[in-house]
Amino acid sequence: MSNPSLLILPGDGIGPEVMAEVRKVIDWYGENRGLNFDVSEGLVGGCSYDEHGTPLTDETMARAQEADAVLLGAVGGPKYDNLDFSVKPERGLLRLRKEMDLFANLRPAQCFDALADFSSLKKDVVAGLDIMIVRELTSGIYFGEPRGIIEEGNERVGINTQRYTESEIDRVARSAFELAMRRGKKLCSMEKANVMESGVLWREVVTEVGKDYPEVELSHMYADAGAMQLCRWPKQFDVIVTDNLFGDLLSDAAAMLTGSLGMLPSASLGAPMANGRPKALYEPVHGSAPDIAGQGKANPIACVLSFAMALRYSFDQGDEATRLEQAIEKVLADGVRTADLLGEDGVTPVSTSEMGDKIVEAL
């Protein structure tokens, strides 16, 4: 049998740097655990625009469809701020999500013990925090039609459409309930059913799906109250399920609250392929951080942990994923830190590449 294929799209900014460290980890698994991948690379985002005039070529899109898993670094940067909307770096990422139909975006917000002090929140509020946000990723206002800027009377009007079908809500709700079953069996669904009809339908469908998961304690919260409660006492949550736009804000806020932003991975999963593996794309939660790109300052851990998620969700290697996560905990416990993880205590930071080496050593 041939090796599973892994398409690596480093993207822009710090993407290539952090991905180089992931390559070391992938190599380690091949040499030491007999886990070999057929790795290939491609362009996405601004770098693809620079080369091909588009943030994602049809050819790369086709390769992503074929791959057993896609690993992405980050896209975007100020250099591309004034590009036309249709060729912005983000459109490449959004096209991948949409055409691969990656409807369930799993965003763990976890506080690493060694880093609890980094949170702007009080230590007791975040220490030990471990929640999972499931964000719908292929529909809602990100993709709804009609959209655009039109002329009306003598002025312009900007339009976007929030649209959710019952089946779109149903499938992401099922993913969230399944996850809840394997975790703390608590699910909180967030929308604005008091203001938006799409939220009314969301609440109805999630409630309906909940009947198939009687063991899971389901609650509903308006998204504004959800934002508040995440800031006040995030440990009240186990799994949260919400739509594309609310998920964008809420998962970013949650990630920041942990103090571990440079540490957080994400998985975007779709339906099973012929080989039984789900379509999948893995990427760090952080962005392309153009301000520190190319300086060896970036923290590669979020991207390495994204590969750990790939081991778990795409390749059925949960034990190997845990091994990798533990190696990272060990490195942190040893006091090894990239610049983003440093307080004022005079420790010298390691570079991106040294951090990668330390992780491989710990493995």
Next chain:
Amino acid sequence: MSNPSLLILPGDGIGPEVMAEVRKVIDWYGENRGLNFDVSEGLVGGCSYDEHGTPLTDETMARAQEADAVLLGAVGGPKYDNLDFSVKPERGLLRLRKEMDLFANLRPAQCFDALADFSSLKKDVVAGLDIMIVRELTSGIYFGEPRGIIEEGNERVGINTQRYTESEIDRVARSAFELAMRRGKKLCSMEKANVMESGVLWREVVTEVGKDYPEVELSHMYADAGAMQLCRWPKQFDVIVTDNLFGDLLSDAAAMLTGSLGMLPSASLGAPMANGRPKALYEPVHGSAPDIAGQGKANPIACVLSFAMALRYSFDQGDEATRLEQAIEKVLADGVRTADLLGEDGVTPVSTSEMGDKIVEAL
């Protein structure tokens, strides 16, 4: 000349209780400062539904249009959760905002010194915090058409529309720039221009309006990054301007971060009326808190401070507003606390009504 008119809509839950304390303050101003108001009351929200089958009658709507200022308590509660969307308590509030055309919602997020310990954030992150969020309140996805739940194929689809015209963005941006001029001269505009065309137009128009305010330092941030930055280091902001939906989440998160949620007022302002006063509605940021309603536990300060905002923005009584704000600071400095403001140090809380009395005493 007749007295300015004030329409009071206590609403649901703790609304009536906290409003009773505001009445004491209003009376004090009449008796001691010669500021007399023509006060009348009306129903909005669930209580109006109970009485009239609608969350806001045409008659109350008309009175609100005539009033020099409207003071609202809170609307909603679990009792009304299963009502049809069109008669939910919130629709009453939304109708007021829309028909009075209250496009600029001013939400100060301020941390009261005496309460900095209540924040889930570290003290140095929030102590002295004083930012102002200007939320667009009459357009966007809250009101855009088409909307509703339709049948398509053999399933239902929930639809809402985000719509912003240039002039809608222009006028709220101007309000925000004007406020920034009177404050720290820094304005940050938040949208998702990387994903939504309505955000692209938003950014363009705000930038254009900025040319009329060269003294104000204008920046732009994606709303997800904004949510993060509010959690990380809120003091980087002075004034924030954003749309209706983002403003809903971001202002609630910001309010919670201060630790002073039961303390925060808001003003919703429209265009000037014939008498020069803006159409205006004032309300606390907190909700109707049905779990503690009727128990004398609610904190009336947010609602009293909403009246202070009315003095400042509707009645040109900035000095009297400051007097009221200082009276509240004094009461807090004296250690007087409602139940929501208590730590674990064994102080006995005062009731809603005792808090009102203390404020009047301090005046």
